[in-house]
Every structure is written in structure tokens, then in C-alpha cells.
Amino acid sequence: MRLYANSMSPYARKVFVVIHEHGLHDKVELIDVNPRQKPEAVIPLNPLGKIPFLVTADGLTLKDSPVIAEYLDAEFGKERLLPASGPARWRALTRIADADGIIEAAILVRNERLRPAAEQSAEFIAWHFGKVQRCLDELERTIDPAAPEFDLGLVATACAIGYTARRLPEFEGIKHPRLAAFYARLLERPSMAATEPS
Ligand SMILES: N[C@@H](CCC(=O)N[C@@H](CS)C(=O)NCC(=O)O)C(=O)O
Structure with a gap:
């Protein structure tokens, strides 16, 4: 999977925490990008021009940090960080x-x-x-x-x-x-x- 994000992004930090908690560093490659400085790296994949977004192994593009965090948590976590119900x-x-x-x-x-x-x-x-x-x-x-x-x-x-x-x-x-x-x-x-x- 490829995570387009920025290490300074407070939204992305949630996603980074999930990756760390579930030991997903080997599964998720971080593409460190600032959309304002490098729009050509972001806009073709996310017309909103925002990070973070995640391109999954199935080719899905997931947007919005709560969605990405829940996806990684639900699909790859053993102990859920976001309660299921x-x-x-x-x-x-x-x-x-x-x-x-x-x-x-x-x-x-x-x-x-x-x-x-x-x-x-x-x-x-x-x-x-x-x-x-x-x-x-x-x-x-x-x-x-x-x-x-x-x-x-x-x-x-x-x-x-x-x-x-x-x-x-x-x-x-x-x-x-x-x-x-x-x-x-x-x-x-x-x-x-x-x-x-x-
Ligand atoms: N609701 C989105 C907000 C994402 C967001 O606004 N990210 C900022 C970086 S911290 C961004 O990409 N800003 C560029 C822009 O809005 O054009 C999320 O939770 O992922």
C-alpha cells in the first residue's frame, strides 16, 4: 500500500499511529508529499488536492484520515483501536x-x-x-x-x-x-x- 501524507500533518498523525500500533510499516510505503508544493504528485490521484490518502493493495484510493485509519485498523489490526460497535x-x-x-x-x-x-x-x-x-x-x-x-x-x-x-x-x-x-x-x-x- 502507498500512503500519501506529510509527517507534519496532524490529520495524518492518526494514521501514522495506527500503522505504528499494528506494526504495518512493512505493508505501507509512505510517500511524503506536500500538495501545495508538489500538486502533480497528488491531484491525479486525489482531485481534492489533500493528504492523507491511501492507495490499497487492491488499487482502492481511500481518502480522509478517519476512513484510512479505520481501514488499517479494521483490516490489519488485532486489537481494534476503533471499537467495532x-x-x-x-x-x-x-x-x-x-x-x-x-x-x-x-x-x-x-x-x-x-x-x-x-x-x-x-x-x-x-x-x-x-x-x-x-x-x-x-x-x-x-x-x-x-x-x-x-x-x-x-x-x-x-x-x-x-x-x-x-x-x-x-x-x-x-x-x-x-x-x-x-x-x-x-x-x-x-x-x-x-x-x-x-
Ligand atoms: N478531512 C481531511 C483533511 C485533510 C487535509 O486538509 N489535509 C491538509 C494537510 S494537513 C491538506 O492536504 N491541505 C491541502 C489543501 O487543503 O489544499 C482528513 O482528515 O484527511
């Missing part, structure tokens, strides 16, 4: 949706801030920043940093926390104490430590 599955999927929403809003804020100052919209930044802030505040209230669970929902949550801490100065150093403890706990997992962008 029941409340634990719906909780994990909702955590993934929230985490990806945090990342999406954080990317929009960051990209807007990278534009020339005179062209930036303070309203746009505030709207998307508010999403990140509220979701992190909610996580701070609800997450149990000491709970011993580990599933794809929590991996996604940690990927979002790690991304906001790296890319939005307001959250650098992980300002929420329970989230900091949670992130530190997940980093004890070799798959999380190995996939932390440098």
Missing part, C-alpha cells in the same frame, strides 16, 4: 470529528494570520479561534487525564491538542493543565512519541 464506537467517532474540527479551525486561523496584515479578517480569525478555544475548554472539563483508555478517539484528541500547541501561540506549552497531563500520558505510548512532529 456500541457506545464506545460512537464516542470515539465523535471525538475524532471534534478533534478534526479543532484542527480545521486552527489551520484556518493560522493560514489567515500568514496573510499580509492588511488583508486579514479579524472577524474570520475570531470566529474560528473561538471554535478551538471552546472545544479545548470543553475537553479540559470533560477529559480524565488519568483514565487508562487508549483508542482512536483519544489519539485524534491528542493530535488536535499537539497541533494547536505547535501552531497557535495562545496554546503553546498546552495551557490547559488537564489536557497537558492527558497529552503527556498519551506520549508515553511509543506510537504517539514516534509520530510527534519535530
